[in-house]
Amino acid sequence: MEQAAYKQMEQAADKQMEQAADKQMEQAAYKQMEQAADKQMEQAADKQMEQAADKQMEQAADKQMEQAADKQMEQAADKQTPPLCVTDSHRISPSPVVHVRGLCEAVVEADLIDALEKFGSICYVMMMPFKRQALVEFSTVESADRCVSCGAKEPVYIAGQQAYFNYSTSKRITRPTNADNPNSGNKVLLLSIQNPLYPITTDVLYTVCNPIGSVLRIVIFKRNGIQAMVEFESVQCAQKAKAALNGADIYAGCCTLKIEYARPTRLNVIKNDNESWDYTKPYLVRRDRGKGRQRQAILGEHPSSYSDNGYGSPCPLLPLPGNSRYKLTSADVPDMVSYPLPQSSSSYSAHTSSSVAMVSGLHSSKMNCTRIFNLFCLYGNIEKVKFMKSVPGTALVEMGDEYAVDRAITHLNSIKVFGKRLNVCVSKQHAVIPSQVFELEDGSSSYKDFAMTRNNRFSSAGQASKNIIQPPSAVLHYYNVPPCISQEHLLRLCTEHDVPGFVKFKMFDAKPSSKTISGLLEFDSKTEAVEVLTVLNHYQIRIPNGSNPYTLKLCFSTSSHL
16 A cells, blocks of 8 residues: 555656646747747847938939939039120130020010021920020021121011020030930920929820821829920820920920920830829729819910819910921810819829929928928918927928819929928828927927918918919019008008018009008019018008007919019
């Protein structure tokens, strides 16, 4: 019995030892597994951080390269802008590049070629439509000399208007891309749409370009404004389109085309919609092109008033340039072409278009949400403004629609405000979320909602139709001012808010029954006018014994000087 008891005790002890050993082994295995998992997670995290860092570095490098390229183009443009005095032509050494000024608004590249090719072979033309000027590069200095000499002796007319000529300080027009030579076989054009007050879609560009040459593909992209690449069937079609459309307005006074030869020789389109279209592949995923066709593609004039959809009623088509050699036959051109308004489909909203603009380069102590609103409200309704805590001097501006963002980019990108140059671009965000709210240097909040403010100027069709959208200028139009306010009052207002004073003042004649007055203020520079508008727009003017204050309203004037 004792032996049996000992045997049972030994067996129990062995069993306990085995269980303890198993438990230790399990714990060791779990520990190893945890360590391995931790190690894998650390490695994955490190890899993600490395990839994120690489991506940031690539983005930073791309941004630097873009900024450097933009700067080079600006410097080149500055270098190529010669003195405006014709009588000073003898002071500039002869050059194959001729500066042409005094052009009419409707002039296009084809008009310049038609008028000036009698002096010699023309290599390249750079249009400057808003300045009513152009640079024309002849193949030889002798040809340029004949042009300048003839223009000094007798009138030379371009598109029915006398033009003036002078040598350029540049010996060659700098081309934006390497593929700018028509002889290189490039059939893709780069279109820059300047002052895009109305929607630019693939249907609009197809209607503009296809009557001149068969269009195969179109891609629209938005970086600093609106640009598009259009691929034609042949190099000859691209040449004709560039000559006929370079410098032309899609709509009268806006949506001006500046055309160069693009770098790619073929476009790759994966989807047919408002921003890309392959006309050789109609089977690509697409929206219904038949819906919503409410306005013609090329309008003769601005809509007299905005309709409920915000884009106005149909207007007559603009004619193509008068020279028939740039047109197809009448049988090839449709009598009436219209394009659909943007649809609120998921396929369209998934694109890079956004109603949020990202603004960087803001002065840390002089800019806040209200001042951003004062400036950006000239180009569309403002919903929300938020400064980014992680990126100093940067803010997100949510506007009424993507076209308001396009207008803001076109007119405000690269302007100087309080000594800093603004960079305005389309944000990847589709809405501004009020997160991480903090206090700015001036004590105001980093976030503000303007959706319900009465100072938005595009809240109704009637209100929107009264806005004249202008680029920044040295002359401000002021209105909604009480009649008792004088020139001295407005100058004192500038001094009190530490902004530059105006140098010229003009008050418009008001009706005897009018309760407010309006007029113009001219400043020494465009930058000064921008700063004054940013600070004083929507300033509340209180008068003695008055129940409600007057809201001073400012906008950029169509006048260049008083």
